[in-house]
Amino acid sequence: xxxxxxxxxxxxxxxxxxxxxxxxxxxxxxxxxxxxxxxxxxxxxxxxxxxxxxxxxxxxxxxxxxxxxxxxxxxxxxxxxxxxxxxxxxxxxxxxxxxxxxxxxxxxxxxxxxxxxxxxxxxxxxxxxxxxxxxxxxxxxxxxxxxxxxxxxxxxxxxxxxxxxxxxxxxxxxxxxxxxxxxxxxxxxxxxxxxxxxxxxxxxxx
Amino acid sequence: xxxxxxxxxxxxxxxxxxxxxxxxxxxxxxxxxxxxxxxxxxxxxxxxxxxxxxxxxxxxxxxxxxxxxxxxxxxxxxxxxxxxxxxxxxxxxxxxxxxxxxxxxxxxxxxxxxxxxxxxxxxxxxxxxxxxxxxxxxxxxxxxxxxxxxxxxxxxxxxxxxxxxxxxxxxxxxxxxxxxxxxxxxxxxxxxxxxxxxxxxxxxxx
Numbered sequence: 001x002x003x004x005x006x007x008x009x010x011x012x013x014x015x016x017x018x019x020x021x022x023x024x025x026x027x028x029x030x031x032x033x034x035x036x037x038x039x040x041x042x043x044x045x046x047x048x049x050x051x052x053x054x055x056x057x058x059x060x061x062x063x064x065x066x067x068x069x070x071x072x073x074x075x076x077x078x079x080x081x082x083x084x085x086x087x088x089x090x091x092x093x094x095x096x097x098x099x100x101x102x103x104x105x106x107x108x109x110x111x112x113x114x115x116x117x118x119x120x121x122x123x124x125x126x127x128x129x130x131x132x133x134x135x136x137x138x139x140x141x142x143x144x145x146x147x148x149x150x151x152x153x154x155x156x157x158x159x160x161x162x163x164x165x166x167x168x169x170x171x172x173x174x175x176x177x178x179x180x181x182x183x184x185x186x187x188x189x190x191x192x193x194x195x196x197x198x199x200x201x202x203x204x205x206x
Numbered sequence: 207x208x209x210x211x212x213x214x215x216x217x218x219x220x221x222x223x224x225x226x227x228x229x230x231x232x233x234x235x236x237x238x239x240x241x242x243x244x245x246x247x248x249x250x251x252x253x254x255x256x257x258x259x260x261x262x263x264x265x266x267x268x269x270x271x272x273x274x275x276x277x278x279x280x281x282x283x284x285x286x287x288x289x290x291x292x293x294x295x296x297x298x299x300x301x302x303x304x305x306x307x308x309x310x311x312x313x314x315x316x317x318x319x320x321x322x323x324x325x326x327x328x329x330x331x332x333x334x335x336x337x338x339x340x341x342x343x344x345x346x347x348x349x350x351x352x353x354x355x356x357x358x359x360x361x362x363x364x365x366x367x368x369x370x371x372x373x374x375x376x377x378x379x380x381x382x383x384x385x386x387x388x389x390x391x392x393x394x395x396x397x398x399x400x401x402x403x404x405x406x407x408x409x410x411x412x
Contacts, residue, residue, distance in 0.1 A: 060379075061374070061379035062380070062392075063378045065379065068390075069303065071409075075411070076411070171271060172265035173268045177262060186268075187395065189399075193279075193282065203282045205282070205284045
C-alpha cells in the first residue's frame, strides 16, 4: 500500500497553538518521508458559528489557563513566542493572500504563512490589514500592489471560502488540525499520536 | 527544595478522557516518587454553567471527532474501553460516595472510583443510581445500606459542593485536570508535559 500523500495541516494565523504546531509539523512529517499541505481555516467560521462557542481566550477559567499555557509550551519546545496583546485580529485578508500565493507556488505560500505567524506571535505585529500581508510577501519577492489587488478579487475571496468549506466538510473544527491517511488529529498535543499513526497505521498494540 | 506533595488529579466519572487518564496518572506520578490525590469535579457545574459550553459530545463536529477519538486512544494505551451509549448519566451520587469514602480511607475511595470508572467505561453499566455506587462499594467491603444513607446526608452533599468549589477556585475547568507544584495541566494529552515538569520544574530549555 503506497501512502505518500502529504499530511494535511489546517491552520489559522490567529491561533497561538496553530503557530506552535507550525514550528513542529514539518519535522514530524519528514520523519516519515512525508510532506505537509498547509490548508487555511477561519476559526471565526468554524469555532464560533458552527460550534456555537466563544473564542477560547474569552472563555472563563479556560482563557486564563491557555494564556499561561502557550508561552510554557513554546519555552519547552524552544521556539520564540509572545502574547501580542492586540485586539480584533482578523486573518481573512492574510489567508486570502495565502490561497492566492498557494495557487501560484506552494513553497512561496508556505514561507509567507510562516512569516505571518512570526509577525504576529514572535514580533507582536498586527496581521489584519492588507498592508501587513503585502509587507511580508514583498520580503519574499512578491509585488505588493499585485497582492493588494488580489486579496479583494472575487475569485480569491471565493477560493478561501471554498477552502474553509472543504475543511469543515472534513470535520475540521479547531486549529491546529491534522489529517493523515484517513485519521484526524486536533491539537498540537496530538503530534506524538500523529507520529504513532504514521508509524503503525493502527491503534491496537500488537 | 522539598516537593513531595501528591499530584492533584481532578476527575469526573462521566468523562471518557477522565477514565483514560485514570489508567495512566499513577505511573507518571510514581516515576517521580509522587502519590496522586484524586479530587472530584462535576463537569455539569464547571463546563456547562461557568463556561457557557455544551457537553463536548453534543458539540457539532467536535462531538463526532471525540466519539472516534476516545476508543483509539484507549487502543493505543492498551486499556479496555467502550462507548456505553447510555443517556443522562449523572455522577453526583457516585461522587458523593467518593468524598464520603475518602474522608474515611483514601485508598478505599480510590479503589471505588476505579471500579466506578470500569463500570461505566469498560462494562457499559450506569453509575447514576445510588444502588450502582452501593453495589461497587459492597465489593470493597463497604456496607451498602450505610453508603445509601450517607449519599443523601447534608454533610456529604456539602462536602462534594465544597470540593467542586475548591476545584473551580483553582481554575479547574475540565477533566482530566492535573495540578503539580503550582502548574496546571488540562487533558490526558498533557501527561508527557506533566512528566517533563516533574523532571525539570521549569519550561525553558537549558
